[in-house]
Amino acid sequence: MSLRFARPFAQTARLASYRYANFSSSLLCRSNFHNAFTSTRVRRMATETPKGTTAASGATRSVPSQQFRTREEMYRAKNRTLLMYTSAVIIVAVGVTYAAVPLYRMFCAATGFAGTPNVGTGRFDPERLVPVENVKRIKVHFNADRSDQLPWSFKPQQKTISVLPGETSLAFYTAKNKSDKDIIGIATYNVTPDRIAPYFSKVECFCFEEQKLLAGEEVDMPLLFFIDKDVLEDPSCRNVDSVVLSYTFFRARRNKQGMLEPDAEESVVQNSLGFGGYENAPKVEEREEKR
Amino acid sequence: MSFGRPPSINAGFKVTPPDRGSFPLDHYAECKEQMTIYMNCLRENSSTSSACRDLSKQYLDCRMQKGLMEKDEWRNLGLANVDKPGGATESKTTLGVGKNNG
Numbered sequence: 001m002s003l004r005f006a007r008p009f010a011q012t013a014r015l016a017s018y019r020y021a022n023f024s025s026s027l028l029c030r031s032n033f034h035n036a037f038t039s040t041r042v043r044r045m046a047t048e049t050p051k052g053t054t055a056a057s058g059a060t061r062s063v064p065s066q067q068f069r070t071r072e073e074m075y076r077a078k079n080r081t082l083l084m085y086t087s088a089v090i091i092v093a094v095g096v097t098y099a100a101v102p103l104y105r106m107f108c109a110a111t112g113f114a115g116t117p118n119v120g121t122g123r124f125d126p127e128r129l130v131p132v133e134n135v136k137r138i139k140v141h142f143n144a145d146r147s148d149q150l151p152w153s154f155k156p157q158q159k160t161i162s163v164l165p166g167e168t169s170l171a172f173y174t175a176k177n178k179s180d181k182d183i184i185g186i187a188t189y190n191v192t193p194d195r196i197a198p199y200f201s202k203v204e205c206f207c208f209e210e211q212k213l214l215a216g217e218e219v220d221m222p223l224l225f226f227i228d229k230d231v232l233e234d235p236s237c238r239n240v241d242s243v244v245l246s247y248t249f250f251r252a253r254r255n256k257q258g259m260l261e262p263d264a265e266e267s268v269v270q271n272s273l274g275f276g277g278y279e280n281a282p283k284v285e286e287r288e289e290k291r
Numbered sequence: 292m293s294f295g296r297p298p299s300i301n302a303g304f305k306v307t308p309p310d311r312g313s314f315p316l317d318h319y320a321e322c323k324e325q326m327t328i329y330m331n332c333l334r335e336n337s338s339t340s341s342a343c344r345d346l347s348k349q350y351l352d353c354r355m356q357k358g359l360m361e362k363d364e365w366r367n368l369g370l371a372n373v374d375k376p377g378g379a380t381e382s383k384t385t386l387g388v389g390k391n392n393g
Contacts, residue, residue: 126371161333203310214318222326224368
């Protein structure tokens, strides 16, 4: 169908004047109306022209440079192409700079490059919570301590549990409030030996949050934990076959910010967290008090 | 800076909180029965955790039903491939017959 109009189009361009040719050729591309308008004229012209010229026009059509009547036309077409390419490159470059920020973030999160922390459910993925079969079991011993200011009795319900790496296990502690007042307690925990601590993960427990026991009440506190299976690949943990998990319950008090914290000396609390042997810098609040 | 360092130093000093936080206290001992069954099973199986995983699943299920634990899929708790014991087995275990599902 386009061929039908192509022949008269070429003839229109040739028969008209230069300016008209430029004008009409550029317009014919864009407006259907003009196409329809000229098509009636060129159809008449098509019937008049002899076959020789049509063959010639067909021959000239195959050479692209002959399409343009003037050098200006050719330059204009070339400039338009160049403009299209350049603007496309600019748009792509701007798009890449916009996309670079989230892409870099994704790359860092995936590879941990430049110290990006591994947050999220990386440690507790369902794939990591599958027990590893046929490996040596690790015996977890349970220990329970309490501060002297806390009139509770706090005991583990089982002395040990033998677990496989990657296996989620349930353990229980029992706490009884022996006093006649409601007391809020807060627990800290600690795992020894130190080298197994990064692999010992708790899915859910009862530590670091306030636990209120009514007077004379006794509750069972469960603990769901697992030892990450990466412990099998750590050479320093090769001969670890017993782990001690120790919980310490303190009385809770409100600090200046209104948050609950253990009601005991800082050194005692740090000891229960396993940092007793380390020198601790004084807290910000203490430093400001001294000033 | 964290390149090339052995992983245990970095993570060992961080006190990582538990993934799902804290269990709400079971003030009314609603799931105490499941706990007792689980403890008995542990005692019978020389404190091997693999033997009693189905009972731990039962205990956690009890907690979820009574609103003492957020409901979640079992695979997120690592108990996906553990079958829950049926109601009939409960009476069996209280009689002292341990359920070995290793």
